[in-house]
Amino acid sequence: MRHNIAVLLSGNGSNLRAIIDKGLEVSFVASNNPKALGLKIAKNANIPSYSWKNVSILEKEVLKLIIDYDVKLLALAGYMRLLSKNFVNSLPSKFIVNIHPSLLPKYKGMNAIKQAIEDSAEYTGVTIHHVDVEMDSGYIIKQERIKINENDTAKSLKDRLQKIEHRLYFETIKFILNKKKKD
Numbered sequence: 418m419r420h421n422i423a424v425l426l427s428g429n430g431s432n433l434r435a436i437i438d439k440g441l442e443v444s445f446v447a448s449n450n451p452k453a454l455g456l457k458i459a460k461n462a463n464i465p466s467y468s469w470k471n472v473s474i475l476e477k478e479v480l481k482l483i484i485d486y487d488v489k490l491l492a493l494a495g496y497m498r499l500l501s502k503n504f505v506n507s508l509p510s511k512f513i514v515n516i517h518p519s520l521l522p523k524y525k526g527m528n529a530i531k532q533a534i535e536d537s538a539e540y541t542g543v544t545i546h547h548v549d550v551e552m553d554s555g556y557i558i559k560q561e562r563i564k565i566n567e568n569d570t571a572k573s574l575k576d577r578l579q580k581i582e583h584r585l586y587f588e589t590i591k592f593i594l595n596k597k598k599k600d
């Protein structure tokens with residue numbers, strides 16, 4: 418069964434891998450980084466993959482691909498660029514989802530995990546939200562909290578957060594797709 422989701426990423430693609438491994442079919446993957454490991458993951462899974470360094474070209478092409486592949490949901494999985502207003506407003510509301518390694522609205526942007534440690538926060542977590550025109554903003558769909566241990570480093574905390582991400586992103590995307598089917 419095709420799930421008609423597309424993924425935008427800039428880096429490692431561990432969330433993409435988790436989504437694929439758990440059985441969601443991805444229509445295409447696109448990146449602003451031609452060297453992103455996530456593109457290799459897509460290729461190995463026989464998923465069409467594209468990259469454009471120029472993000473305004475990327476956005477134009479992705480909008481066309483969304484129509485060509487009849488995509489129903491666009492998932493950002495470590496896409497480290499802010500989407501333009503024009504791009505976001507060209508798509509139906511709640512069409513784009515993002516995953517972020519903090520309890521938003523805390524620690525937006527890059528280095529969210531480092532920010533939490535430097536802040537000596539007691540808790541941090543994972544947020545999945547719909548994307549609007551602001552950075553790491555938009556309606557929060559799901560959050561999961563974890564305690565930061567005294568001996569946590571950015572690396573150990575990232576490892577624990579990513580374990581959560583890999584389960585939670587799949588579950589949440591599945592939930593959204595099922596809900597869309599019923600609407």
Ligand code: GAR
Nearest residue numbers: 428429430431432494495516517518
């Ligand atoms: C993930 O931890 C995701 O939450 C974060 O980038 C990582 C990508 O990992 N996204 C953001 O910080 C968005 N602001 P991955 O490439 O291994 O999936």
